[in-house]
Amino acid sequence: MALADIAPALLEDWLRTRYFTAKTDISSSGMAPGSLAGLRQQVGLEWSELDALDFRDSPSQGGARLRHALAERFVPGAEDRVMVTNGSSEALFLTLAALIRQDDEVVVVRPAYQSLYSPAVALGARLRFWDLAPEDDFVPDLAALERVLTPRTKLVIVNFPHNPTGATLTPEQYREFTSLISRHGCYLLWDGAFGELTHGQDPLPDPSGELARCVSTGTLSKSYGLPGLRVGWCFAPAELLPEMVRVRDYLTLNVSPLNETVAAAAVEHADSLLAVQRARAGRGRNVLTRWAARHPGLVALPPPHGGVCAFPALRGVPDVTAMADRLAREHGVLVAPGECFGHDDRVRIGFGGDIEELDEGLRVLAEQAGPVR
Incomplete structure (x- = not known):
């Protein structure tokens, strides 16, 4: 095999256009992106240092x-x-x-x-x-x-x-x-x-x-x-x-x-940057675990012990990838289908972003994945 024959990057292919058109992103594996202004304020980075x-x-x-x-x-x-x-x-x-x-x-x-x-x-x-x-x-x-x-x-x-x-x-x-x-x-x-x-x-x-x-x-x-x-x-x-x-x-x-x-x-x-991020991640994790507990007939959630993504199975959904595509096209909600990681019955959900956005995305996901049991 030549390097030019490298396999397509399934997750990147999935996100390539959907990431930039989604209204509600609950797919990402990182914290919500910060701004240069916010970072400069947090770490005391002056424009004079950048200008030099x-x-x-x-x-x-x-x-x-x-x-x-x-x-x-x-x-x-x-x-x-x-x-x-x-x-x-x-x-x-x-x-x-x-x-x-x-x-x-x-x-x-x-x-x-x-x-x-x-x-x-x-x-x-x-x-x-x-x-x-x-x-x-x-x-x-x-x-x-x-x-x-x-x-x-x-x-x-x-x-x-x-x-x-x-x-x-x-x-x-x-x-x-x-x-x-x-x-x-x-x-x-x-x-x-x-x-x-x-x-x-x-x-x-x-x-x-x-x-x-x-x-x-x-x-x-x-x-x-x-x-x-x-x-x-x-x-x-x-x-x-x-x-x-x-x-x-x-x-x-x-x-x-x-x-x-x-x-x-x-x-x-x-240390100061991560203290803020860990607190945010903890809040997101709590929202996700409470959501999963409310939908035991639909969601089987292995508890995440690190990072800000989880990999729940969706019970009774015959085609998770098709459902994820419909979520993005019709509702603007972005999740990463488990197919990108070799598990067709699962989705990757990120909980490091805005809490209200996470709440809304999970609500729509539960509605569209099937009736609450």
Whole structure:
């Protein structure tokens, strides 16, 4: 297979036009997008600082200020292992391009966002899946992961907290998981896009701080509510970064210094920004869980333990994708059909946006999905 044969990105195809025409968006996996004015006020970013910018290219791994801020927050002392990227999707792609060779065995959590595995398939990888079971509310089973690993496994790819289900590892599971990866000796690609937004437990540590063969990724698009800024990052082993830079030289070269300046201010004030977002996420989660409890005959909701998306099954709906299309066309309500994640009976619902919009979207969804039982 050639890279040009990469599979269509089902979620992006679904959202491509609907996202911009929807009146009520309850599909998104991140917080409601903030504004530059609001961010500047929250972090004290002055226009004079932006006006002083020189529009030279940033270094291939990112500017010093942002790399320092990221290392201080996630892996102290690891500034030389940070790469600033155009969203975490670029970090994921560069990692796979640097690591994967024809017939390499890759284990990936499932269900999964396609950026975690479709590039690997296009690069010639042989996939094995660590399935999160819907009958167990998608709770991760590490014994199941261990059964999937083989001596040929080169890379394990996971996303916790998980998209689309909101499942995550407990602290005890996290320690068992990193121990398992360490014993096996394979690489780990840890997608931590939702890592700083958890419910009922503290965020998990960044595993690249303890595992030598680990690439961890993060982004401002999810927990921070800054998707349009398109700033992500990764922490990678020193020996892998030159390979990632080599691939990047044919793609994006670097990240805009304007975006890096705004991003650095956000990361430097992350605690205050995230306090607001966590409170908003908690309110949205409460609205969603109360809605599901009112419609037990229609909705089976695995409780989300991190992030701001959930993956409920819709009982008795014969064609969930068709229903989701009708919701968008006739009512302006946007959900992501589970078909995009390999589960035709489910939808992804985001609860990080405006509470009134969430209430309205859920009301219409319940009405259109079937009679309340």
